[in-house]
Amino acid sequence: MGADHAQRAFIGSFTSAGGRGITVAAVDRDTGAPSVLASTDVVADPSFLAVGHAPGSGDTVLYTVSETSEGAVAAFGIDGDGTPRLIGEARSVGGSSPTHLALAADHLLTANYGSGSVTVLPVRDDGSPGPATDVLRHEGRGADEGRQSGPHAHQVLTDPSGNWVLSVDLGTDSVRVCALGPGSLRLHAETALRPGTGPRHLAFHPSGRHVYVLNELEPTVTVCRWDAVGGLLEPLGETQVLPYDHDEGGAVRTYPSEVVVSHDGRFLWTANRGHDSISVLTLDETAEKPVLAAAVGCGGRWPRDLTLDPSGQWLYVANEHSGNVSWFAVDAETGVPAHAGSIEIPAASCVVFA
Template sequence: MGADHAKRAFIGSFTSAGGRGITVAALDRYTGAPTVLGTSDAVADPSFLAVGRAPATGDTVLYAVSETSEGAAAAFAVGADGAPHLVGEVRPVNGSGPTHLALAGGHLLTANYGSGSVTALPVGADGAPGPVSGVLTHEGHGPDEGRQGSPHAHQVLPDPSGQWVLTVDLGTDSVRVCALDPATGTLRLHSEAALRPGTGPRHLAFHPSGGHAYVLNELEPTVTVCRWDAAAGLLEPLGETPVLPRDHDEGPAVRTYPSEVVVSHDGRFLWTANRGHDSISVLTLDETAEKPVLAAAVGCGGRWPRDLALDPSGQWLYAANEHSGNVSWFAVDAETGIPAHAGSIEVPAASCVVFA
């Protein structure tokens, strides 16, 4: 596990469900415990966050989506008092229901679930996003008429090489590989990896070696292992692994919707958050990185874990439990990867945790 320790955690939440918006917390490096410093409800439903730095000063900048039908993104500076303050304007993303965002090539990118699109906004010297520079709209659908009648972009992120941008689409059962033009802020489709129909891919995480990616499926509790070729910009699905025990209680009333996948810094473990089952699954990875094996599933410390995040030290795992309104943290066993519950704080409608 790594030695770096985060000083702060930033927690997103749904203001429409009673959340406080963005919560800033100081982290105790020895216990993992967060202490709330400040909050901001300057944007509605900041369900996902990302951390970057202002190009001009190097200061930490916190980015947030506004997961509303109109769709927007904003940047925040965090002062010594711990309160987040808006930097620049809240920018429309020309897409509905943005659920994820990331930084790449001098731009802020948002994945817009409602409109099935990805938006690029240039980042200014102060870190604030500018007006939209490009929108790439997905096409297609899946077999689940209730969830896959149209594209639903759920995640956007750069690959480890920095050459490509990947977008995970729940509605089309696919992952698209795109090229971002840093000069114009436009996105071009390069390739598309088709996953098994009806799986509903939600998020992916890369192995630290950069040669593999793990796509977590929301409509079936599985993870799809993929080989990643950065030189060619191609993602190749290799197979699926269940993220829940075979004897887990599955039915219409307790259907499981996995939400997030995390890989350990040393590449030995993979964790998933499982809504409905309300658990964190632990999968071990061998030297090939292609054969995850389910080792355990432990309680998430609440209900409906929407997000799962590993701190920079690799010692602490945090679950944002949306329906129970809390963030739980766990000590990670360095030998087994199994997390042990260490504590919890109240965060109504919690949806995301990131670190700086």
């Protein structure tokens, strides 16, 4: 694999389930194939990763949650040979089981599933996280007693304008919109979704005017209109992400995990645990009425994460229970992914690109 044809990918995994922690891979741009360069298990259960840059130097920094009951985040520099190097120290998030993190205006934000909260940590000049400066606690519950007895923040991210922070809460069937100030979050609005759907993650359309909220407790995606000026999210309708006959006998329940939109805004993909598939939905010019076009096997079992590479040509699936990352070539005309290969990554949980 020539240097000109490789890019870096970072793979998270659950160390408590036999994973390697953080794996760094070189990815061939022509074939999509990743090759492992190095790994580290210095942080427990780094289930979700994000790539940023140190404010002082501009160097690439890899951030990770530690999805444990104590809850922490850490930052890594990446040496020339791919070896991850811890920067500073791991920091408590003041909440339990952080499942997602994002960068916004020199701050690191985490969604803490166990405690139902979002944490703000400043990012120092060297890229390391400082002590938490704010913890915004969600309130409420949902219709599913087993899964929604309290708030469960599952994702946090900024909108394309960079003016708003959105947090998706599976436990309260809602999405919160917040304003980020110096070291703090202020709740601006909360959008209620249909009770019992259990929203998990969302993705923006490239236009920035629509949002697709993937629900975990029902295999549906909720289409919303996004007003970036007012910071308001308006639900428009729901679409099934699986064929209606996907489980006629009721033996296998499906828990969708991740939603991705193509760079040109023509396709939407979801990863579906239980059904162990990738769904393909087409989007028209309005972007408001996804149509289910196909569902293909995910190349493993229990697809926890789905990622589109920067070129838009390859989809990567972190299959947690089968312990592998599979990659797929995306058909530019239909959006249907074709399995191209797999690599063993025990307890794989996410894939991100530099």
